[in-house]
Amino acid sequence: MTRLGIIGFGNISISLAGLLQTQLERQLEHLTIVCRPEYSSQIKQIMKEEYNDIASEYCIATSIEALINNKPNLVVECAGHDAVFEHVPQILSAGIDTVVVSIGALSDVALADSLYNSARKGNSKLLLPSGAIGGIDLLASLQQYGELDVSYRGIKPPAAWSGTPASSLFDLDQLSKETVIFRGTAREAANTYPKNANVAATIALAGAGFDKTKAELVADPKAIANIHEYTVNSPLASYTFRVEAKPLKDSTKTSATTAYSVLREIKNCIGPIVI
């Protein structure tokens, strides 16, 4: 597998481009980057100046048809929830395995069904990376047995919740102590806080499902990083997982680990060992 497609060229994709240039044993044979038409010339320039060695050949495309015509073996979506709706069913139906980073989109039942059916139809795989969280291997193993009780807590500095419904419910600038801004199920969290829904969605999909996973979102003036923690109780094992994720440079919202988890998915697809 050396033909890759990336949808979107924002925080995660740019970070991933740097990793692909330095961390792969062999250069990619071909890379297609899909972007919105208005960003095409800017991205061409960035690629030429900074990532020219990323692949033997690369191109910037503005349509999914162009991406599919380039016959990638794997596509990575790093563009946002709308892009999952717009593009991923078509790519899976065309038989191309696809890594979806915007996992929160899967809280929409109709979209989740459409992705499942498209992957079935295309004999392809929808790959869901661990993203900003971890321990997903153990959680997904325990899911095989069932009877899971899972509670997730997402803690961020108050400023990281600006522009979300919490802005109108709380005076975020004035919070002096840890404050729960949302409590409900993972599905309700995904619907109410879609831009912060990816971790709760990943835990829900690997574990007890969207409607049985409890979620709490917290604004904490003492938090200097995004903290994700969850507790699992099951008849086979119980554990608590907690990660303090450093944000990507230039972005207060995206955890740096996410780009690395996508790199891991790509290496697992390319390399001789899957881990």
Ligand SMILES: NC(=O)c1ccc[n+]([C@@H]2O[C@H](COP(=O)([O-])OP(=O)(O)OC[C@H]3O[C@@H](n4cnc5c(N)ncnc54)[C@H](O)[C@@H]3O)[C@@H](O)[C@H]2O)c1
């Ligand atoms: N799974 C996780 O743990 C996790 C963690 C962090 C972020 N995310 C998600 O990953 C996604 C990307 O994050 P980011 O920080 O890189 O976002 P970003 O906003 O920096 O970049 C997204 C890019 O995609 C482009 N884009 C949007 N729609 C497009 C389309 N239809 N076709 C082509 N390009 C399109 C935008 O122009 C932008 O450049 C978001 O949905 C985010 O919520 C997931």
